[in-house]
Amino acid sequence: MNEQLIKLVKHKYQVEFTDPTLLEQAFTHSSYVNEHRYLQLADNERLEFLGDAVLELIVSEFLFGFYTKLPEGKLTKMRAAIVCEESLAKFAKECEFDQYIRLGKGEENSNGRQRPSLLCDLFEAFLGALYLDRGLAEVEKFVAKVVFPKIKSGAFSHEMDHKTALQEILQRNGDIDIEYRLVHEEGPAHDRQFSVEVSVGGKVIGTGIGKSKKMAEQRAAEFAIMNIKK
Amino acid sequence: MNEQLIKLVKHKYQVEFTDPTLLEQAFTHSSYVNEHRYLQLADNERLEFLGDAVLELIVSEFLFGFYTKLPEGKLTKMRAAIVCEESLAKFAKECEFDQYIRLGKGEENSNGRQRPSLLCDLFEAFLGALYLDRGLAEVEKFVAKVVFPKIKSGAFSHEMDHKTALQEILQRNGDIDIEYRLVHEEGPAHDRQFSVEVSVGGKVIGTGIGKSKKMAEQRAAEFAIMNIKK
Numbered sequence: 001m002n003e004q005l006i007k008l009v010k011h012k013y014q015v016e017f018t019d020p021t022l023l024e025q026a027f028t029h030s031s032y033v034n035e036h037r038y039l040q041l042a043d044n045e046r047l048e049f050l051g052d053a054v055l056e057l058i059v060s061e062f063l064f065g066f067y068t069k070l071p072e073g074k075l076t077k078m079r080a081a082i083v084c085e086e087s088l089a090k091f092a093k094e095c096e097f098d099q100y101i102r103l104g105k106g107e108e109n110s111n112g113r114q115r116p117s118l119l120c121d122l123f124e125a126f127l128g129a130l131y132l133d134r135g136l137a138e139v140e141k142f143v144a145k146v147v148f149p150k151i152k153s154g155a156f157s158h159e160m161d162h163k164t165a166l167q168e169i170l171q172r173n174g175d176i177d178i179e180y181r182l183v184h185e186e187g188p189a190h191d192r193q194f195s196v197e198v199s200v201g202g203k204v205i206g207t208g209i210g211k212s213k214k215m216a217e218q219r220a221a222e223f224a225i226m227n228i229k230k
Numbered sequence: 231m232n233e234q235l236i237k238l239v240k241h242k243y244q245v246e247f248t249d250p251t252l253l254e255q256a257f258t259h260s261s262y263v264n265e266h267r268y269l270q271l272a273d274n275e276r277l278e279f280l281g282d283a284v285l286e287l288i289v290s291e292f293l294f295g296f297y298t299k300l301p302e303g304k305l306t307k308m309r310a311a312i313v314c315e316e317s318l319a320k321f322a323k324e325c326e327f328d329q330y331i332r333l334g335k336g337e338e339n340s341n342g343r344q345r346p347s348l349l350c351d352l353f354e355a356f357l358g359a360l361y362l363d364r365g366l367a368e369v370e371k372f373v374a375k376v377v378f379p380k381i382k383s384g385a386f387s388h389e390m391d392h393k394t395a396l397q398e399i400l401q402r403n404g405d406i407d408i409e410y411r412l413v414h415e416e417g418p419a420h421d422r423q424f425s426v427e428v429s430v431g432g433k434v435i436g437t438g439i440g441k442s443k444k445m446a447e448q449r450a451a452e453f454a455i456m457n458i459k460k
Contacts, residue, residue, distance in 0.1 A: 054288055
């Protein structure tokens with residue numbers, strides 16, 4: 001049993017396993033099992049299968065509750081951006097999980113420890129193990145520490161266009177009328193420029209210029225978000 | 231509120247909603263909302279987003295526990311065969327959900343009520359609504375009535391090859407040695423035939439013939455499964 005790993009998850013994330021062999025299994029890559037057949041170990045692949053679904057639900061429920069006005073299509077896009085190899089590999093590294101996975105020599109030598117797909121699987125396997133050991137609520141607590149803050153800070157909001165993002169920010173506490181107004185246009189037809197103001201309750205919160213009205217609106221919303229976040 | 235729908239889910243599935251408006255929302259298609267804007271209704275699309283993830287987890291956990299020897303890749307294939315448009319549309323029809331969804335006229339006239347994607351979304355939206363209203367355990371009870379029996383009866387086992395399926399069936403209660411033995415081969419090299427017997431504890435439980443040893447093994451396993459199910 002890797003005592004350092006047990007300490008890491010306990011002190012950094014307040015996660016304690018009732019059955020630490022599940023934690024160990026989550027950190028056991030198939031290449032390690034194959035090189036140590038006499039130990040009859042189980043690898044982390046089935047745990048990954050389960051953890052993937054656990055994370056999908058927890059993230060879905062969070063997005064559903066956090067972005068109360070966002071339509072299904074946009075929620076699905078955001079979920080896909082969060083529960084994907086690249087993102088989960090980053091979370092695994094942030095948790096320092098890469099330091100603890102048991103790999104076979106071949107995998108180690110080919111830099112497997114840094115491979116995004118392997119790290120993504122590891123992160124999911126950890127969640128699967130925690131789910132089996134402690135249940136959904138405990139996994140959610142962990143995800144709330146590691147994943148939710150990134151969502152809240154807008155790390156995945158590039159999946160939304162700026163107008164949608166602004167609407168989400170402003171309407172979180174109830175319906176608010178957001179108004180986009182074309183205030184100016186100039187130039188010849190083939191090179192026209194549009195100026196748009198976005199306002200809430202009569203107060204202008206952003207302006208934008210673009211080659212179409214739509215583009216100017218997006219810029220105005222982007223600018224308003226920057227102002228709000230200041 | 232549709233009293234018949236409330237009765238249907240209560241009597242057929244012992245499902246009672248604390249907040250029946252959630253049930254109603256699950257059965258409200260966007261086309262209906264669009265045609266009745268003055269009612270300011272919410273459609274079922276966001277509930278579908280949530281229900282999809284709820285079902286994914288429940289099915290994953292079931293497969294994980296039921297097929298204890300199945301590797302991750304095969305579990306993933308089975309899950310995809312269960313949580314897919316075609317299957318979920320069938321479940322929705324079996325539950326008679328198609329009779330209760332509120333559609334706009336255009337959708338109704340173009341036979342939307344029988345469209346698999348619409349029925350699949352409806353089924354997921356129902357699960358999402360139930361999850362919000364009563365929590366994961368209640369959704370699991372419902373899925374255990376509607377979906378699990380189909381999995382147990384092998385409705386999705388075509389996703390496994392026959393040898394894997396036989397192994398799953400026989401090893402459910404512990405490790406058992408399954409032996410495949412080539413008992414005969416004949417014919418010229420370009421048209422050879424192989425006969426294989428599969429046995430457990432020395433007792434032959436199936437035989438198969440094929441153009442390769444592998445094919446003959448698959449046939450023998452298929453035959454053994456048919457014998458077991460008799």
